[in-house]
Amino acid sequence: VCPTDAVVARPGTLQLDLGRCLFCGDCEQACPTAALTFTQDHQLATSDRQALAQHSGDVAPLVATLAQEMRRTFGRSLKLRQVSAGGCAGCEAEVNALNNTTYDLSRFGIQLVASPRHADGLVITGPVTENMRLALEKTYAALPTPKLAIAVGACAISGGLYANLPETHSGAASVVPVDLFVPGCPPHPITMLDGLLRWLGKLPTKAPAGR
Amino acid sequence: MRDLPLLSTSTATNLAMEEVPALTPAALRQHLLDAVTAGDRLVSLFGTPTDDDGTPCLAVLASDRDATLTVGRAVITGAWPAMAQTCDQAQLFERELAEQAGVNVTDHPHLTPVRHEIAWGAPRPAAASRTPGVAAYHRIEGDEVHEVAVGPVHAGVIDPAHFRFQCHGERMLSVEMGHGYQHRGVEAALIGGPDRKTVPLFGTLCGDTTVGHTIAGCEALEALGSVIVPPRGQALRALALELERLANHVGDLGALSGDIGYQRTAASCGRLRGGFLNATAVLNGSRLGRGFIRPGGVRHDVTADHVAAIAHLMHDLSPQVADAARAFLDSAGVRGRLEGVGVLTTKDARALGVVGVPARASGLRLDARRDRPTGAYLTLDVPAATTTDGDAYSRALVRWHEIQASVHLVHHLLTTLPDGPTRANADAPLRPNAITTTCVEGWRGELWHTAITGPDGTLARYKVVDPSFHNWPGLMRALRDEAISDFPLCNKSSSLSYESHVDDPVPGGTATASRGVSRATPPRRRRLPTRLRRLRRGVPHRRRRRPPRNAPA
Numbered sequence: 001v002c003p004t005d006a007v008v009a010r011p012g013t014l015q016l017d018l019g020r021c022l023f024c025g026d027c028e029q030a031c032p033t034a035a036l037t038f039t040q041d042h043q044l045a046t047s048d049r050q051a052l053a054q055h056s057g058d059v060a061p062l063v064a065t066l067a068q069e070m071r072r073t074f075g076r077s078l079k080l081r082q083v084s085a086g087g088c089a090g091c092e093a094e095v096n097a098l099n100n101t102t103y104d105l106s107r108f109g110i111q112l113v114a115s116p117r118h119a120d121g122l123v124i125t126g127p128v129t130e131n132m133r134l135a136l137e138k139t140y141a142a143l144p145t146p147k148l149a150i151a152v153g154a155c156a157i158s159g160g161l162y163a164n165l166p167e168t169h170s171g172a173a174s175v176v177p178v179d180l181f182v183p184g185c186p187p188h189p190i191t192m193l194d195g196l197l198r199w200l201g202k203l204p205t206k207a208p209a210g211r
Numbered sequence: 212m213r214d215l216p217l218l219s220t221s222t223a224t225n226l227a228m229e230e231v232p233a234l235t236p237a238a239l240r241q242h243l244l245d246a247v248t249a250g251d252r253l254v255s256l257f258g259t260p261t262d263d264d265g266t267p268c269l270a271v272l273a274s275d276r277d278a279t280l281t282v283g284r285a286v287i288t289g290a291w292p293a294m295a296q297t298c299d300q301a302q303l304f305e306r307e308l309a310e311q312a313g314v315n316v317t318d319h320p321h322l323t324p325v326r327h328e329i330a331w332g333a334p335r336p337a338a339a340s341r342t343p344g345v346a347a348y349h350r351i352e353g354d355e356v357h358e359v360a361v362g363p364v365h366a367g368v369i370d371p372a373h374f375r376f377q378c379h380g381e382r383m384l385s386v387e388m389g390h391g392y393q394h395r396g397v398e399a400a401l402i403g404g405p406d407r408k409t410v411p412l413f414g415t416l417c418g419d420t421t422v423g424h425t426i427a428g429c430e431a432l433e434a435l436g437s438v439i440v441p442p443r444g445q446a447l448r449a450l451a452l453e454l455e456r457l458a459n460h461v462g463d464l465g466a467l468s469g470d471i472g473y474q475r476t477a478a479s480c481g482r483l484r485g486g487f488l489n490a491t492a493v494l495n496g497s498r499l500g501r502g503f504i505r506p507g508g509v510r511h512d513v514t515a516d517h518v519a520a521i522a523h524l525m526h527d528l529s530p531q532v533a534d535a536a537r538a539f540l541d542s543a544g545v546r547g548r549l550e551g552v553g554v555l556t557t558k559d560a561r562a563l564g565v566v567g568v569p570a571r572a573s574g575l576r577l578d579a580r581r582d583r584p585t586g587a588y589l590t591l592d593v594p595a596a597t598t599t600d601g602d603a604y605s606r607a608l609v610r611w612h613e614i615q616a617s618v619h620l621v622h623h624l625l626t627t628l629p630d631g632p633t634r635a636n637a638d639a640p641l642r643p644n645a646i647t648t649t650c651v652e653g654w655r656g657e658l659w660h661t662a663i664t665g666p667d668g669t670l671a672r673y674k675v676v677d678p679s680f681h682n683w684p685g686l687m688r689a690l691r692d693e694a695i696s697d698f699p700l701c702n703k704s705s706s707l708s709y710e711s712h713v714d715d716p717v718p719g720g721t722a723t724a725s726r727g728v729s730r731a732t733p734p735r736r737r738r739l740p741t742r743l744r745r746l747r748r749g750v751p752h753r754r755r756r757r758p759p760r761n762a763p764a
Contacts (some may be wrong), residue, residue: 200503
């Protein structure tokens, strides 16, 4: 059923890879035993790609905070440059929404800037098309070190729907090292905001009770 | 009446492939040229790459007088003399034919790749072999002419594209755009379907048009499978489509406002856009409507609580949008900045086959919801919002009128939601060796999908033509002789999809359309007077406008 093979049945358990999941809900509707349900949980981002693949009953790990040294450098001021590496523009739209008055990213000291030369990290969306690969590599190279990279959306994490197509690569990590993964198709702005803030140590990394 | 060697049909009808007249390439070409001269629009022309000598090609023409389509096909062997010499609408289609299907197009005024894609079925070429930004762009030579190259990584959060501006001082002599950065190969990936990936692929053709493209794709599958969508499913689809239109039009008014530094409306609309996305999320949890539309209808039914929640959001949002839009459109500063800028004349719009908001802003009364209604639109009264000035202000004004109309449509749909099932069984196999074409008026304009099945009932070819495919050349034409500093607002007032729009579907505009800029175009700088009364003509839901704030009492 799953368009991206995010859900795999293993003996006695189901494995769900949030890095591939489109959150389309086809599996929820197709499942005869209602083993899968979608929730309103927005705390999905993680700094460990492997942690996105969960078995039934697992508790999703929250984002680990950056190393203390990096947090000292970027904690109060993080400048990001967005690179659209061949997606559908859905993730870009939600990244843009972070700037509006509802989410207001800049009040946390995080800003999307116009040039990689001014940035501390990249926000990468899209599966990385072959036509965009060189531009992404050059943009990453143009960042001053130390530098970070954030993969936003199923495409950027795993290639999503476009994994293994001849015209695309399988996500941002196939081209540059990625430090934070924000799953979704596209992720809700709150999911991105939550991931960023925990990453920078502005929200607790301990799971709230009942989760 | 013209003698029609092509078959006349309508959207979302399934035809056996053998019913489609097979012509010689020369006859097809002549017929297309005659039809476009007579006022038809070329809405699709594509080939299917094969290993044989000949390339089967299919053309779809839309006639707007009687809302019919005509289709014809030919197997092209040997050279195809470019229609683009005399027919502007054909230039991108022919570049695509050459690139995608390997047709030998001759005498084309500007035969360069549209998307820099690899030949279908071929292995991925060696690294660094393809960079759309390095290609044969149109160039103007001269001592005082300079070239500006922008992209693919831009300053904003926006899709990648490459622009080459040929400038004399501030004045843009021509602009050409390089597409293909977002080429993911969707059309190739759809072949062999329908399967579990097919519908999600429709939804990611263009992220902001998720609902529109998914409806167009599902209607194609339903036409081929003879599936009838129940009335409640149709109404919910229309509801999602209008919410998508609202979110994007409101967002675009805000973005345009931001581009000219009018912060009040930019800030309001950025927030209000989110309100409409949240209304869409009430339907199924995704702010873009991902996963809502499925073959046969929609996946989730809505409860009375959902309807009440959406109605409440609409009640809350619409006066705020009206406030923000009126402040913007009535501001003397805004009008001074937008009027007369980026004018696309009715004549040019018609010649280039422009659709959607830019077409209506240039006086073409085209709206598929009125002209070729399907589903719930068969019984809805959709006003055509047109103006005739064709400038950036007109495009903003058309959006505002469509916002008002969509608010009424949403209200109407919510209060008249039919009972019954939301989805019909669509598991039946598709009709083999058949073809269908569907058209949906997305928020950006007409979305044309054409599906062809093979002998086994799977998709043998799928063609998507996004409105941006027609509208980029229109924008490039409108930009000529404008100041380069006006590019952002011309661009934003047209609000086209870069890629995506282009992925497969799209894109590609070139400034040098068939009538190259090299033939000196006389400077065309006109300040059009504002003619509110004319603007009002044909506009829905007339309201008394407040006079501009600085008007004498």
